[in-house]
Amino acid sequence: xxxxxxxxxxxxxxxxxxxxxxxxxxxxxxxxxxxxxxxxxxxxxxxxxxxxxxxxxxxxxxxxxxxxxxxxxxxxxxxxxxxxxxxxxxxxxxxxxxxxxxxxxxxxxxxxxxxxxxxxxxxxxxxxxxxxxxxxxxxxxxxxxxxxxxxxxxxxxxxxxxxxxxxxxxxxxxxxxxxxxxxxxxxxxxxxxxxxxxxxxxxxxxxxxxxxxxxxxxxxxxxxxxxxxxxxxxxxxxxxxxxxxxxxxxxxxxxxxxxxxxxxxxxxxxxxxxxxxxxxxxxxxxxxxxxxxxxxxxxxxxxxxxxxxxxxxxxxxxxxxxxxxxxxxxxxxxxxxxxxxxxxxxxxxxxxxxxxxxxxxxxxxxxxxxxxxxxxxxxxxxxxxxxxxxxxxxxxxxxxxxxxxxxxxxxxxxxxxxxxxxxxxxxxxxxxxxxxxxxxx
Ligand code: XLS
Ligand code: NI
Ligand code: NI
Numbered sequence: 001x002x003x004x005x006x007x008x009x010x011x012x013x014x015x016x017x018x019x020x021x022x023x024x025x026x027x028x029x030x031x032x033x034x035x036x037x038x039x040x041x042x043x044x045x046x047x048x049x050x051x052x053x054x055x056x057x058x059x060x061x062x063x064x065x066x067x068x069x070x071x072x073x074x075x076x077x078x079x080x081x082x083x084x085x086x087x088x089x090x091x092x093x094x095x096x097x098x099x100x101x102x103x104x105x106x107x108x109x110x111x112x113x114x115x116x117x118x119x120x121x122x123x124x125x126x127x128x129x130x131x132x133x134x135x136x137x138x139x140x141x142x143x144x145x146x147x148x149x150x151x152x153x154x155x156x157x158x159x160x161x162x163x164x165x166x167x168x169x170x171x172x173x174x175x176x177x178x179x180x181x182x183x184x185x186x187x188x189x190x191x192x193x194x195x196x197x198x199x200x201x202x203x204x205x206x207x208x209x210x211x212x213x214x215x216x217x218x219x220x221x222x223x224x225x226x227x228x229x230x231x232x233x234x235x236x237x238x239x240x241x242x243x244x245x246x247x248x249x250x251x252x253x254x255x256x257x258x259x260x261x262x263x264x265x266x267x268x269x270x271x272x273x274x275x276x277x278x279x280x281x282x283x284x285x286x287x288x289x290x291x292x293x294x295x296x297x298x299x300x301x302x303x304x305x306x307x308x309x310x311x312x313x314x315x316x317x318x319x320x321x322x323x324x325x326x327x328x329x330x331x332x333x334x335x336x337x338x339x340x341x342x343x344x345x346x347x348x349x350x351x352x353x354x355x356x357x358x359x360x361x362x363x364x365x366x367x368x369x370x371x372x373x374x375x376x377x378x379x380x381x382x383x384x385x386x387x388x389x390x391x392x393x394x395x396x397x398x399x400x401x402x403x404x405x406x407x408x409x410x411x412x413x414x415x416x417x418x419x420x421x422x423x424x425x426x427x428x429x430x431x432x433x434x435x436x437x438x439x440x441x
Contacts, residue, residue, distance in 0.1 A: 007089060009089065009354075010094060013027065013358060014027075016028060016098050018032060018034065020033075026359060026362075029369070031366040032362075032369035036369075039331055039372075046335060046372060047340060047341045047365075048101060048143060048339070049101070050101075050343065051091070051095050051098065051102070052342055052343055053091060053103055053104065053106070053110065056346075057074070057091045057109070058109050059346055060072060061352075069352050070351075072090070073090075074086035081123065081126055084112070088127065088131050091103065092134045096140065097358070100140075102143040104144050106145075106148040107120075107146075107177065107181060120174075129184075132185055135185060141188065142186060143189060143299070144182070144187055144339070145181055146191040147175045149195050155167065155171070156196065159195060161199075161210035161214050163204075171217075179221065182230075188232050189232045189235055190230070190232060192235070193271075194247050196244055197244075197249065198244030198248050199246050210248070214262075215262030232338065233267070233298055233337060234267050235268065235339065236255045236268055238270065238280070239280075251277075251287060252288075252296075256290070259296075269297070269337050269338070269339075270291045271301060272284065272301070274300075275314060278305040283325070285328070288329040292332070297330075298336060300339065300340075300342070302342065302344065303315060303345035304317050304319055314346050316363055317343075320367060320371060321437065323368060323371035324374045324378075325437065328378060328384075331372070347360050374441050377440045378436060382439070384433060399416055
């Protein structure tokens with residue numbers, strides 16, 4: 001495929017195609033066939049797979065104990081603009097070769113932050129216009145943009161919840177520029193991940209005041225973007241801890257309560273991440289079901305954490321059982337509200353070959369494809385839906401139905417119970433349901 005940049009970074013690797021599960025070509029999709037129809041839509045439309053700029057083209061594998069191991073050839077130029085252009089060339093080459101339609105970014109993934117706000121603004125403008133050309137040449141779209149309001153030391157006490165107004169104001173400026181960049185690149189959504197919105201110690205924290213500030217901040221960010229004509233959805237990405245001990249956007253239920261409290265529920269939905277669910281001691285399917293029940297299942301960050309020690313390891317998804325249960329919720333909800341599946345995941349520190357990033361994304365896409373196909377069968381040809389429905393049959397008619405429609409008082413329940421037979425136990429059939437999932441994997 002024709003590329004704008006002249007240099008090829010992923011040498012020797014061609015476009016990745018669907019070859020089916022009989023293929024032994026490691027650089028081919030075995031299950032993800034973009035054009036295959038599942039439940040009335042192509043897989044491409046269901047998933048809207050996106051590549052995360054930060055993990056794939058910025059993070060080089062450093063950890064608290066050692067430096068990066070992946071020396072990216074596009075990081076060679078010392079001039080920030082040249083380096084950013086080289087990185088964009090590599091990114092678009094990769095996304096195009098994968099055959100994915102989308103990417104996601106933080107402002108300063110695209111280009112190194114400047115020494116002043118003005119310098120950052122100029123840098124962003126230049127790289128955004130370069131990326132815009134690359135989008136036009138390749139057809140690659142922006143799923144969402146966001147701002148990194150957590151890495152710079154000025155944000156050590158948060159951004160919108162910082163106790164110092166000057167920091168809040170600086171965060172506002174940064175988010176205005178990130179919104180401008182997102183709109184210029186026709187971003188379909190905009191994400192707020194809490195970053196350092198939370199606290200380390202209650203001793204120095206006025207929690208109520210910080211939450212009020214966050215509500216007010218999000219409202220004016222929304223107002224600004226809407227005034228500029230942004231039609232997309234704003235997403236909040238819940239995470240319970242890390243980097244702060246207490247993050248305000250703990251989980252889906254907490255965020256939904258917050259959105260309603262600050263009257264943001266009409267413009268904001270949720271971007272849910274697998275290993276954030278794990279960190280919150282939930283399953284991803286739980287988080288998705290909570291969001292779906294409020295019509296707020298917006299977008300997904302796909303990855304997996306470490307199930308043994310709980311660490312937020314951002315590994316690529318490969319747990320078929322987990323993703324299949326997530327896809328059950330996904331299909332039942334009618335898919336995502338405006339978002340897609342962003343691989344917020346990184347290859348391991350000892351994955352140092354140029355093809356490792358391809359294997360990682362192929363595996364992730366194949367996991368979702370298999371899971372989606374299994375979930376569709378479970379919903380349509382297995383007894384799963386009927387079993388679940390039958391559990392609630394006592395509410396479908398008679399007094400149960402009266403209760404649901406608000407016709408019974410607590411005294412009515414008392415009278416009914418007084419004159420009823422002893423209760424017979426009704427099995428939850430959990431093992432049988434688990435076997436059904438297994439059967440269709
Ligand atoms: C961090 C988050 C982050 C967001 C975007 O844990 O997952 O990567 O997705 O700021
Ligand atoms: Ni995360
Ligand atoms: Ni994320």
